[in-house]
Amino acid sequence: MNLQRLRYFVAVAEELNFSRAAERLCMAQPPLSYQIKRLEEELGAQLFYRTKRSVRLTDAGRLLLVEARSLLVHAEQTASVVHRVGQGEVGRLAIGFVPSAANRVLPPILRAFGERFPGVELLLREVDPDRLLRALGDGRVDVGFLYLPFKIDSLESRPVSREAFVAALPGTHPLSNEPRVALSTLSGEPFVLTPRYQGAGLRDKIVEHCRQAGFEPRVVQEAWLMQTTVSLVAGGIGVTLVPASLQNLQRAGVVYKNVEGLSPEIELGVVWRRGDPSAVLKAFLGVVGDVTRWGEGEPEGEVRVPALRGGSSGP
Amino acid sequence: MNLQRLRYFVAVAEELNFSRAAERLCMAQPPLSYQIKRLEEELGAQLFYRTKRSVRLTDAGRLLLVEARSLLVHAEQTASVVHRVGQGEVGRLAIGFVPSAANRVLPPILRAFGERFPGVELLLREVDPDRLLRALGDGRVDVGFLYLPFKIDSLESRPVSREAFVAALPGTHPLSNEPRVALSTLSGEPFVLTPRYQGAGLRDKIVEHCRQAGFEPRVVQEAWLMQTTVSLVAGGIGVTLVPASLQNLQRAGVVYKNVEGLSPEIELGVVWRRGDPSAVLKAFLGVVGDVTRWGEGEPEGEVRVPALRGGSSGP
């Protein structure tokens, strides 16, 4: 059977007139008569009672009319929804992110994506970097946001925001009155840092900076949430370095200081499994690209996170 | 969209291998690749992730696989049921009949039809001839059984059984000891007859016979059911003529007598509306024809109703 023939049949059955049906179908009448005849032969059933003057449906024809309409509608809807799924307009996307991504990076992306692709169901999971990388690896999460770099070849990533580090000091610290601090002045301080996750570039970046400043940070306490490290700083346990966007976490007993000569160095990235991205994922990555304007050279704009008081950025 | 392409797609989606799918479809691999590509273009969606070495379904493909299977099954079932309806294998048939038809004519026909066409729902209505003809005329009944002839041009008929009349006399009647009676000997008797329906040939046939025998029957009572006329005869109200098959209505106080020189003359017929018979009706008429063996010249066989004691029939 053939959907085209069914369309023809429905037209004839509705018009009960081959000429008018042919007109409606934008075709000549003889081929229409021929196709209906073919359909009847194919089905082994008479569909119309024809006289030279009038056309009526048989029982078989009446039945086929109902079924054909249903089939055609089903086919059309299928084509439409398959198309939309193919374009990423409809679907489901599991997004994983480290808590800090929820601060400034994720909201504008989710807003833009939700507007452009309202048919996509988003599943959001806030997890630590290790779990996130594992979830990305085995497909439980389609796309993730975490600090770069990481060391898993099967994943691909693009930077989404680049920030400077700022130093977080207890309010009682002798340096808390300075406008900015040099990293080397913190060489003797006790440090509070996040643990060294397999994939999280954050901790490594901090340690690397300290080494470049000529010292190995003495870590007296670890806490996986940066908010917690800041709380510990507030409690006078030590000092730490955090991405500039953490400054919006204003906490009594903590002061943030730009770090002298420290250019924006820590990148938060969007990460996905290498290979054939799904249409929804492609669509999402497209929106991420638009929002963060990657491709215009250095990322900047909405999710660009400036250092404290416009510190070290800007032309 | 195109059901053939969907079949191809399902094969590829199930095999996840173009060559094997092509083999299963009994076709060459290149046209299959081409058709899948066409389908993807038509739907505006990628259906497979292809490498030079492997094939995987996309989300859109997974969705289409489900829908395509459903569409194909639906199409196939539609074709099948339309075919069967077209052959009269499935459907509904309203059969009307006068009560006497239920005696010997209808049962073998219904049995044969039910065996051959178990999918057809039969609606049986026992009505008087006038209602039956009206119901046939306006389509409430598809086919009817009643005594011929009738006078409605829009209906068509074939005789189904031909019977002789027998005389029904009260057991107390002086002629009840004779082996047979001549019609003329009943000329003075009071008659009990069925009413003169518009279409019922029965009453007219009886009156005509009487006239040929030289008298006008004196009707003292009418009753539309022939069983009732026989009851009235049993009650001594009068005499009557009934089709031979009515003899199986053995009732105390009534004797049946063959009528001298009266050949089988009353025909019960199958009647339907002229024009295009439905497939079910065609099928039914075919069975009626088979069962009554019309076309073998004179009707005889199963529904042939012989006169009493083999009376006036036979070669």
Place this chain on the structure above:
DNA sequence: ACCGACTGATACAAAGCGTGTATAAGAAAC
């Protein structure tokens, strides 16, 4: 009762689409 208009069927030709064959191109396996 005849004529014209309407409608569906048939005949034939052209175009488009589907399918087969031959072959290329790329990836995995040995």
Place this chain on the structure above:
DNA sequence: GTTTCTTATACACGCTTTGTATCAGTCGGT
């Protein structure tokens, strides 16, 4: 590195579909 496996491309052939021209039968009007 060579072989094998698998999909994609190129091209040709044939069937199916479609259009044009025309016929045949029926209905309505004069």
